[in-house]
Amino acid sequence: MAESEVNLTRTYDAIVIGSGAAGGMAAHVLTSHGLQVLLLEAGKKLPIEKELRSMEWPYDNPYRGQLPPDQHSLTFNEYTIRNPPYGPGFEKAKHLKSYVGSTDYVKNIVVDERENPFTGTNYAWVRARCLGGKTNIWGRLALRLSDYDFKAKDRDGYGENWPISYADIAPYYDKVDLYLGITGVKENLPYLPDSIFQRPTKLNCAEVTLKESLAKIGRVLTQYRAGVTSDGLKHNKYRSRCYGRGACERKGGCDIHAAFDSPTGLIYPAMDTGNLALRTNAVVREIIVDPQTGKASGVHFIDNQTLRDYAVRAKVVIVAASTLESARLLLLSKSRQHPNGLANSSGHVGHNFCEHIMGPGVAGRAKNLVGKQPTLDDGRPGGFYLTRFRNLAEKHPKFIRGYGFEGGSGSTMFPRGTDTHGFGAAFKEEVRKNQGAFVGMGAFGEVLARYENYVDLDPAVKDKWGIPALRFHYRFGDNEHRMAEDMKETAQEMFEAAGFEITHVSSRVLTEGWSIHELGTARMGSDPKTSVLNQFQQSHDVKNLFVVDGSAFVNASCQNPTWTIMALCWRSCDYLADEFKKGNL
Amino acid sequence: MPKDNPIDLRQDRRQWLKTSASVLGATLLPMPAVAAETTQTEAAPAAPQTKPVESKAAARFFTPAQHALVDELSETIIPADSHSGGAKAAKVADYIEQFLGESFDDAQKSLWREGLRLIDVMSRHYNGKSFVDASPDDRIAVLTILSDHDQMTDLPEVRFFLELKRLTVRGYYTSKIGIHDELEYKGNRILQEYVGCDDQGAAS
Numbered sequence: 001m002a003e004s005e006v007n008l009t010r011t012y013d014a015i016v017i018g019s020g021a022a023g024g025m026a027a028h029v030l031t032s033h034g035l036q037v038l039l040l041e042a043g044k045k046l047p048i049e050k051e052l053r054s055m056e057w058p059y060d061n062p063y064r065g066q067l068p069p070d071q072h073s074l075t076f077n078e079y080t081i082r083n084p085p086y087g088p089g090f091e092k093a094k095h096l097k098s099y100v101g102s103t104d105y106v107k108n109i110v111v112d113e114r115e116n117p118f119t120g121t122n123y124a125w126v127r128a129r130c131l132g133g134k135t136n137i138w139g140r141l142a143l144r145l146s147d148y149d150f151k152a153k154d155r156d157g158y159g160e161n162w163p164i165s166y167a168d169i170a171p172y173y174d175k176v177d178l179y180l181g182i183t184g185v186k187e188n189l190p191y192l193p194d195s196i197f198q199r200p201t202k203l204n205c206a207e208v209t210l211k212e213s214l215a216k217i218g219r220v221l222t223q224y225r226a227g228v229t230s231d232g233l234k235h236n237k238y239r240s241r242c243y244g245r246g247a248c249e250r251k252g253g254c255d256i257h258a259a260f261d262s263p264t265g266l267i268y269p270a271m272d273t274g275n276l277a278l279r280t281n282a283v284v285r286e287i288i289v290d291p292q293t294g295k296a297s298g299v300h301f302i303d304n305q306t307l308r309d310y311a312v313r314a315k316v317v318i319v320a321a322s323t324l325e326s327a328r329l330l331l332l333s334k335s336r337q338h339p340n341g342l343a344n345s346s347g348h349v350g351h352n353f354c355e356h357i358m359g360p361g362v363a364g365r366a367k368n369l370v371g372k373q374p375t376l377d378d379g380r381p382g383g384f385y386l387t388r389f390r391n392l393a394e395k396h397p398k399f400i401r402g403y404g405f406e407g408g409s410g411s412t413m414f415p416r417g418t419d420t421h422g423f424g425a426a427f428k429e430e431v432r433k434n435q436g437a438f439v440g441m442g443a444f445g446e447v448l449a450r451y452e453n454y455v456d457l458d459p460a461v462k463d464k465w466g467i468p469a470l471r472f473h474y475r476f477g478d479n480e481h482r483m484a485e486d487m488k489e490t491a492q493e494m495f496e497a498a499g500f501e502i503t504h505v506s507s508r509v510l511t512e513g514w515s516i517h518e519l520g521t522a523r524m525g526s527d528p529k530t531s532v533l534n535q536f537q538q539s540h541d542v543k544n545l546f547v548v549d550g551s552a553f554v555n556a557s558c559q560n561p562t563w564t565i566m567a568l569c570w571r572s573c574d575y576l577a578d579e580f581k582k583g584n585l
Numbered sequence: 586m587p588k589d590n591p592i593d594l595r596q597d598r599r600q601w602l603k604t605s606a607s608v609l610g611a612t613l614l615p616m617p618a619v620a621a622e623t624t625q626t627e628a629a630p631a632a633p634q635t636k637p638v639e640s641k642a643a644a645r646f647f648t649p650a651q652h653a654l655v656d657e658l659s660e661t662i663i664p665a666d667s668h669s670g671g672a673k674a675a676k677v678a679d680y681i682e683q684f685l686g687e688s689f690d691d692a693q694k695s696l697w698r699e700g701l702r703l704i705d706v707m708s709r710h711y712n713g714k715s716f717v718d719a720s721p722d723d724r725i726a727v728l729t730i731l732s733d734h735d736q737m738t739d740l741p742e743v744r745f746f747l748e749l750k751r752l753t754v755r756g757y758y759t760s761k762i763g764i765h766d767e768l769e770y771k772g773n774r775i776l777q778e779y780v781g782c783d784d785q786g787a788a789s
Binding site for chain 1: 733759
């Protein structure tokens with residue numbers, strides 16, 4: 001890659017804060033328009049070829065793939081008591097990680113919880129600080145939203161509509177599909193539009209059984225729509241096509257980058273334009289405002305390692321630090337002109353915080369597969385997606401909006417079913433015979449965007465760099481809990497109808513944050529009084545400030561957000577570049 | 586031991602704990618000394634176990650006698666069969682030893698020391714022999730008592746059994762024998778085409 005020198009004395013056309021899905025996309029689009037861009041990432045640039053060890057056998061790993069003994073990743077129970085990461089009982093863990101950081105494969109990607117404290121209500125906040133952020137280890141399910149989401153208020157009266165419709169964003173979904181690659185099968189569903197798919201993965205036999213059973217009641221199970229290139233991308237020399245190798249279930253990143261990650265998918269190609277400078281270890285603490293114009297003029301950042309403070313200037317500032325970090329940064333950027341924080345004349349920054357509720361699900365066995373020869377099910381980036389079926393044509397009496405299920409089945413490197421009772425020869429045989437017959441799925445449901453669900457700055461607690469921590473005021477509400485009840489019931493019914501032997505039904509709602517789909521803290525809208533950004537993710541208050549990540553979402557829908565984040569960002573950055581060239585920013 | 590009568594673990598343990606207390610006498614020493622006691626009564630030709638384990642290399646956690654006991658315990662959890670090798674062949678005891686040797690969790694370490702002691706006490710009570718000296722069937726009988734009472738997690742021997750099973754499972758199914766011989770895992774190799782149900786013939 002042609003990595004440009006970072007020059008902190010010049011004024012860049014644009015500074016992009018954050019290098020995940022949104023920041024990487026902003027860097028790609030703006031550099032392709034010829035803008036001189038500085039990309040700032042709070043974490044380090046990992047030696048990614050060494051970090052992502054997709055093909056490593058557990059017996060070749062010093063800890064069999066588990067975390068080293070001096071590290072601990074938080075469990076469900078530990079999230080339910082406040083202040084555990086920093087309190088008694090955790091002294092022995094030199095490094096504390098979120099629940100995602102429970103393997104040796106992601107330990108350098110997710111942050112140390114102690115260095116990055118937060119307060120308030122319970123939240124399983126998963127943060128990755130390194131080039132590419134969470135895209136290095138994301139779940140890869142790449143779904144589109146539709147007007148069932150963008151215009152949801154028109155359907156049930158709740159919340160706000162987005163200031164765009166599907167027709168506005170559809171061409172940008174297409175661009176993302178073609179530039180990054182996506183696998184899947186066309187289904188022609190109005191509520192879950194198709195992408196321009198590459199060669200799909202295949203359903204295994206348990207999944208086919210479930211699909212056929214669901215078809216009888218008009219529900220749709222489709223191949224996991226994965227943000228993975230299965231045919232390869234001629235325009236990208238950093239990524240290989242998927243070879244179906246496994247162990248994809250490990251979710252420790254893809255070493256050949258067939259699965260999209262921001263560094264190889266977006267940032268390295270952007271560097272090759274010669275228009276991108278990258279500064280890692282740059283923890284941005286404030287967006288600087290010009291006292292004359294009230295516009296953004298640059299940022300202050302602290303070097304992650306040396307703790308030295310720097311300032312760098314730009315004509316446009318693009319915030320892409322992830323939904324919660326972006327809100328935090330706006331709230332931190334107080335000035336005479338913007339006393340409530342930048343872009344916050346509406347008072348909506350940090351509010352309308354929403355995501356997906358998860359936990360309810362079901363696991364079982366396809367009885368006809370018990371004892372069959374093991375198959376390679378672990379070389380697929382994902383198993384299946386069971387699309388939303390609630391509140392489409394009919395209104396559900398107990399809740400609004402919907403949910404879908406992510407599921408998988410078959411053999412994995414570490415067998416499912418080791419929770420089988422007993423021990424000895426019978427136990428061993430049981431695990432062996434059942435390994436390929438496993439099938440399971442878990443729901444992801446829309447959490448309603450509510451003004452009362454919000455984050456603000458903690459008045460006392462600061463992070464390792466002295467920056468005020470985020471304080472959570474966030475709980476699932478009645479609609480979510482009623483929906484979760486339904487998720488459990490339908491999951492069980494659908495497995496029973498498919499003839500699966502059910503081994504486990506989960507009704508437990510996981511801690512807020514578990515889905516890692518946090519959204520909505522700087523929502524778009526056409527009314528500056530009730531929204532932070534316009535339809536191009538441009539601040540209503542500050543014309544040269546854009547917030548291009550999930551914080552711009554007006555609602556969470558029930559579909560996974562990454563593909564929409566990137567499509568929206570592409571659209572906004574096209575607009576940005578155009579306005580920039582016209583001198584309007 | 587009687588196999589048909591259901592065992593009342595809480596009732597029984599009063600008895601075998603009494604016996605074990607008299608064997609131990611007033612010495613009430615930490616586990617290395619208990620292991621030494623085991624070694625002596627078995628007259629095993631092992632090196633004298635006088636030094637505390639902690640003074641040895643970090644990865645060493647068990648005395649040789651304890652290691653031998655864990656070897657047999659893990660093999661009882663996942664035995665060799667006609668399909669593949671068991672926990673012993675997969676060196677699960679080494680894995681567990683490394684895991685505990687490097688662990689910072691003192692409660693977990695204590696549970697293992699106490700658990701190994703209690704297993705032998707139980708084996709002597711029910712089988713009249715140490716666990717290592719007992720026949721495979723008698724070993725199974727001891728662990729069956731614990732497995733059948735696996736809800737009684739207030740009892741240290743039950744908690745130990747669950748930990749033994751957890752770490753044996755972890756160590757075995759991440760070993761070469763576990764992954765390749767036992768489960769015949771098909772992944773981690775390059776495929777030209779995805780494999781699906783259509784490619785495997787009719788499933789039903």
